[in-house]
Amino acid sequence: MRFDGQLYFANVSYFEDTVLGALADHPEARYFLVVGDGINQLDASGEEVIHHLATRLKENGVTLVFSGLKKQVLDVMRATGLFELITQANLFATEDLAIAAIYERLGETAKDDLFCALKPALA
Secondary structure: OEEEEEEOOOOHHHHHHHHHHHHHHOOOOOEEEEEEEEEEEEOHHHHHHHHHHHHHHHHOOOEEEEEOOOHHHHHHHHHHOHHHHHOHHHEEOOHHHHHHHHHHHHHHHHOOOOOOOOOOOOO
């Protein structure tokens, strides 16, 4: 899911509803990627919702992954402890790196998935 704009009190319920709706439509999902290059601010409400979502998803076997987060968003995450909850292993510079890591983690279960045919570069 791509999210653009501020993740703050006025739209956090939309963000949460969208994530939960997408997962309800795909109950077999084990990862949920938020492409966050367009998130330019994270306030306390946004942090609280992400914290709650990450915990809830983890309890249900789903890992929340982010890509492209700006420095100011990462700074808020570090200051609030959200960074430790999400972990560095689930934060990626680009969407492509995040997708590649997810497919690598899925291993054999994703080998025939044609959504993203990621193969090592030919030598």
